[in-house]
Amino acid sequence: MTHVSHSVDAADSRSLWSLSVDERAYVAFVADHDGDNICQRLADMGFLAGRSVTCLVTPGFGAPRVYAVGGSTYSIDKRTAQLIRVVNERPA
């Protein structure tokens, strides 16, 4: 896994998957996933640095979780959610 350039250090951020229900955070950056365009697709869908994201539902048994970003709702699995790094305060 390689990381795209970003202003927030990976150590200061946590994964989107760590959000609990109704918790809001801000996208810090999306770690690039080797061999596919997942980073690009997430950006197209609104997972851009500084954008607020809220966890809406965490179904059990490791099922993909539901997040709201930019007025849309997405279901994202753990592996993908871990590529999205978030912080509690909106990045500068």
Place this chain on the structure above:
Amino acid sequence: MRDILLVGAPNSGKSALFNRLTGLKHKVANYPGITIDVGKGHLVSDTNVSLWDFPGTYSLTAVSGEEQVAIDNLRCALNDDREAVIAMVLDATRLEKGLTYCLQVAREAARSKKTFIVLLNMMDIIENDDLELDIAGLQAALGVPVFPVSARTGNGVNTAEQAMVSGEFDLPPWAETPDVLISGSAQQIGDRFSPKGDLLVRRQARLDHWLLGTVSGGIAFVSIMTLFFQAIFTWAAPLMDGVEAVVLSMGGLVASVMPSGMAADFINDAIFGGLGAFLVFVPLVFILTLIIGALEDSGYLARAALICHRPLSYFGLSGKSFVPLLSGVACAIPAIYAARTMSSMQERLLTYVAIPLMPCSARLPVYALLIAILIPDGTFFGGLIGWQGLAMSAIYFFGISTALLVAALVSRLGNDNRRGQPFILELPAYRVPIARPILRSALNRAWHFVRKAGSVIFMVTIGVWILGYFPNGGEDLAGSWLASLGRFIEPVFEPLGLDWRYGVAIIASFLAREVFVGTLGTIFGIENADADPAPLADQIAASGLSAASGVALVVFFTIALQCVSTVALLAREAKSARFAITLMVGYFVLAWIVAWLVFVGSSALLS
């Protein structure tokens, strides 16, 4: 004269607008990625104007082959010399989602000197919920005309249509804007003009808490799927009985006025037998498409995909395989098309491997006949559960389990990284399904079945009748051409305890599984066996088919890929005839081996 190109993000309502403007019947559903080809039609109000419906994408950067094709087609249209209006459809309730793509296409339109407008769809939801949306401000910020419309109600569509046909507008002011500013501007415009508050998201989340909850979500899923399968059998039954009654009465009416002889035999057995062979399935296909359409339109199918993701991942599949596999219970053809929404080709191929094993409706009459032969028509638990119904459920369970196990085996043999494929699915808003487009889609599917599958079944039935009637005028089936053919292939099916008659029916059913019952009906001299298999079941039972052979036949039909349409479509969609032929041959061999093992085991148990 100008062309109109409808573009936008997935599930923004392009196809619904296209249908309203052209009067055509493109499939629409509340599920992202349902449009997979560029559709073309003409405006109802002006047939000189062509309207093009492009598949939804999130940006001009493709992440799948289908997206690349859609984007390449759009670029070709933009570079074409013809006068064209680019109409970007935006979902007013999820404005931010489509804005980056909107500005990217606006820039390309400006560079190509094409007119560009925005159709702000789903305004009925904005109005019903008293949400505020500053359309004039949005128009000023985008620098292009914005027309509020509702594809569902039709409000605003006429005004937008007039503007698209004859309006003259300035080119978008984005021609020289670099990518980084496009993205930033889209974010700013989205933040500023999106409907304030999160009423819609919260409302949806309330339902999701229940429908996706660990316990409640599981209960809801099982309940909905139970209702789905119940509906297939109970709702379709009266309609199938009606079709059966009509075919039987028509056959009887014609037979009563014709003198006996070859012509009467041909009309009775071949023509009405052939008609009955496929017409009886039309209600089943209609009901299945209707229910799947209603589930799609309600927004639930996307949630079902989410729920199934984890369990399916154990078999190398993903939640996105759920809709194709569920469609496969109706028919493999729409199921194969449904798999196009999957961005990973590996994942798609694995779904193709599983689809032919799903218990499609074409297998239903075969199962119904064999169950009638093998299982007594009794009930237990005070008449609540019937033995035959239980046997049908067991066969369905066996078929679905086989599909999943084969997928798991193939995914592990493939040794690829499929388990790591990302799962991202936009969850559409919940809504009450609209009856008209769903009904229209179900009617289209039923008509498609009549035209495509019906003609094959009809021709095969007639062919089998001719082979069985000559050269001795139907006097002695054992001396017919059909019997000669059957005896030639008999060694293949003899180890399963099946004589030449079943061999002929199995070979004929490789064109379409439904043909099996009609062919056996012809061989055993039972008219309209498809419409009413009971007399044929009695005849077969009396002919000495052993229980072990009957069970082996069920197993064979559960696994074998006996459908030329499916094989042809698989070859086209997988872009590999070898893949499709390998599946067909592989499933035949697997079906024979498993059926033989079951036959040997059952024979030992029953002896």
